[in-house]
Amino acid sequence: MTYFANLFVKFSLTFSLALTLAIGLFVGAFALSSPALAHKVIASAYADGDAIEGEIGFSNGTMAKNVVVEVLDDSGAKLGEVTTDEEGIFRYQPTKAIALTFRADLGQGHVALYRMTEDELPQMDGASVTQQTSTPAPSVSSQDAPSSSNTAALGLSESAIASLVQQSIKAEMAALQSDLRKAVRLETKPLRKEIAAYKEKNDLQTILGGVGYIIGLFGIGFYVVARREANKVKKVAS
Amino acid sequence: MHIIDAALTNDVVMGGAVLTLAGLGLGLRKLDMDLIPAAGILSATFFVASLIHVPLGHSSVHLIMNGLAGLILGWAAFPALFVGLLLQAIFFAFGGITVLGVNAINIAGPAVIVGLLFRPFVIGASSAIKAAILGGLAGALAISLTTLFVGISLALSEESLIPAIKLVFLAHIPVMIIEGLLSAAAVYMIHTVKPELFDVMRQIDDTKDETEGWS
Numbered sequence: 001m002t003y004f005a006n007l008f009v010k011f012s013l014t015f016s017l018a019l020t021l022a023i024g025l026f027v028g029a030f031a032l033s034s035p036a037l038a039h040k041v042i043a044s045a046y047a048d049g050d051a052i053e054g055e056i057g058f059s060n061g062t063m064a065k066n067v068v069v070e071v072l073d074d075s076g077a078k079l080g081e082v083t084t085d086e087e088g089i090f091r092y093q094p095t096k097a098i099a100l101t102f103r104a105d106l107g108q109g110h111v112a113l114y115r116m117t118e119d120e121l122p123q124m125d126g127a128s129v130t131q132q133t134s135t136p137a138p139s140v141s142s143q144d145a146p147s148s149s150n151t152a153a154l155g156l157s158e159s160a161i162a163s164l165v166q167q168s169i170k171a172e173m174a175a176l177q178s179d180l181r182k183a184v185r186l187e188t189k190p191l192r193k194e195i196a197a198y199k200e201k202n203d204l205q206t207i208l209g210g211v212g213y214i215i216g217l218f219g220i221g222f223y224v225v226a227r228r229e230a231n232k233v234k235k236v237a238s
Numbered sequence: 239m240h241i242i243d244a245a246l247t248n249d250v251v252m253g254g255a256v257l258t259l260a261g262l263g264l265g266l267r268k269l270d271m272d273l274i275p276a277a278g279i280l281s282a283t284f285f286v287a288s289l290i291h292v293p294l295g296h297s298s299v300h301l302i303m304n305g306l307a308g309l310i311l312g313w314a315a316f317p318a319l320f321v322g323l324l325l326q327a328i329f330f331a332f333g334g335i336t337v338l339g340v341n342a343i344n345i346a347g348p349a350v351i352v353g354l355l356f357r358p359f360v361i362g363a364s365s366a367i368k369a370a371i372l373g374g375l376a377g378a379l380a381i382s383l384t385t386l387f388v389g390i391s392l393a394l395s396e397e398s399l400i401p402a403i404k405l406v407f408l409a410h411i412p413v414m415i416i417e418g419l420l421s422a423a424a425v426y427m428i429h430t431v432k433p434e435l436f437d438v439m440r441q442i443d444d445t446k447d448e449t450e451g452w453s
Contacts, residue, residue: 025240041242109244191284207289211282218278225271 042196043112045092045102047122049178052092054111056084056104063088064112069104080212094121240288240326240341241388246395254340254391257269258320261346265316272438273311277318280307284345285322289330292412299413305380306421308349309356309373310428310439315349318445340391346440348383352376360425361436370426377421378414 041064045054057063073081079100084090094100099116104112171187246254269277280303287301307315320342326332333341356376363369388402428435 007452105245111242205406206329207286210285210329213325214278214282214321218274221269222271225269225274229271229413 010187017151040199041106041110041112043102043104043114045114045116045120046182048091050122051095052100052116052122054090054092054114055088055103056090056106057088058110064104064106066176067106067112069102069112070101072101074099074101114118239410240323240333241337241344242335245339246340246391249449250391250394251336254337256339258316258339258346259349261313261316261343262349264344265313265350266421266438268313269311270314270438271315273314276438277311278316280311280315281318281322283307284319285325288322289324289332297410298430299409301382301413301417301420302345302356302381303377303417303420304345304349304384304418305352305377306388306424307371307450308346308351308353308380309360309376309421310353310424310435311349312439313350313359315353316346319346319349344384344387344391348380351383352380353394355379355438361440362430364441366429370422373425374418374422378418381410381414381417382407407445 018077019094020123041058043054045052047053054069055063056067056069063086064084065086065088067084067088069084069092070078070083071082071092073079078090079095082090082092084104090102092100099118100121101114101115102112102114138142283303284307287303289300290334291300295415305317307318311318320338323333323341323345326350327338328333328339346435353376357381360369360372360376363372385406386403389406393403
């Protein structure tokens with residue numbers, strides 16, 4: 001039995017040694033190379049007007065330039081193909097209101113995957129309908145306006161003026177919307193990058209947890225084997 | 239070095255899983271009690287070492303230390319490295335659960351090969367220096383074999399073979415050098431400070447037909 005006790009002491013001693021070594025290694029590495037700890041692929045896509053715009057890059061901030069992006073449906077059938085530009089951005093014009101998957105092969109086993117569900121898609125029907133209804137209306141009113149502008153001061157009803165104003169506001173808002181979207185996207189870009197980098201962070205707690213799991217697993221293995229050996233010894237003795 | 243989910247075709251993933259199961263079974267049978275602490279340490283070493291990334295161009299490289307694991311554990315390196323890979327996949331989404339089999343083959347396979355090739359010579363080396371040189375060679379060879387395996391598994395799926403291997407291999411030349419030096423240092427240290435470990439290894443090699451491992 002002293003043999004087992006001896007082994008056990010050895011076991012725990014060597015493990016504590018390994019643990020300190022691991023922590024040292026890790027902290028050292030962190031001090032040396034913290035910014036680019038991971039090299040994972042990040043992909044995202046969002047509705048932009050009636051098209052889908054997406055971004056593909058690596059978690060360290062470099063973007064995937066001139067990469068072919070395949071557009072797939074849920075059954076895996078290819079719907080189309082687009083290419084990213086110099087900033088890793090691609091645009092795709094969806095034709096059907098179904099969930100889409102964007103897949104890009106960046107080489108060396110790096111694959112970008114992003115799935116867009118139906119409710120994330122640009123409002124194709126809605127957008128086109130409002131455009132269709134709103135564009136004819138101002139054109140009608142603008143045709144009417146010159147002829148009635150002279151008489152506007154005289155007798156255009158207030159409700160007519162109000163609807164005219166509303167229509168022009170709507171048209172302007174629609175024109176502004178894409179600019180707004182672009183501005184918001186630009187403003188949140190660093191945030192998105194930071195979140196992506198944060199997700200990639202391997203913190204010390206998790207690493208220690210992993211080392212703990214390893215110790216535990218091998219401890220269990222050690223216990224199982226030791227028990228078996230002990231039983232064998234007992235059988236031989238009896 | 240770790241291949242991620244969705245990068246490989248199903249056939250490759252399945253093949254990797256089957257081979258890994260076989261390797262695990264064999265490795266667990268060869269995992270003698272005296273080797274378990276060493277297996278745990280080498281597993282933890284691999285786990286931590288491969289989380290340290292050194293940026294290199296688009297991608298980054300990291301140490302693996304599978305050569306040393308194979309040298310000391312032989313077939314038992316398989317379960318040891320598998321545990322490390324499993325935990326990396328669970329905790330850091332590093333690699334991926336579905337490609338675990340392929341990654342295990344890519345990393346533990348070279349470890350076992352190197353172990354089988356170099357172990358007898360390292361154990362029988364007359365001086366610490368000789369053992370260290372052999373250990374260094376083993377460490378470097380394990381990495382180059384791993385890059386070869388990764389290249390092949392990528393090539394089996396999609397990319398053309400030669401550029402895939404070339405890219406991975408070239409990126410890992412510094413890793414080979416560093417791992418070779420580290421393995422050499424480790425073997426040198428074991429030889430001078432704790433030669434009993436080699437005795438344990440020799441015993442297991444000699445009595446492998448009589449002892450029953452745990453499976």
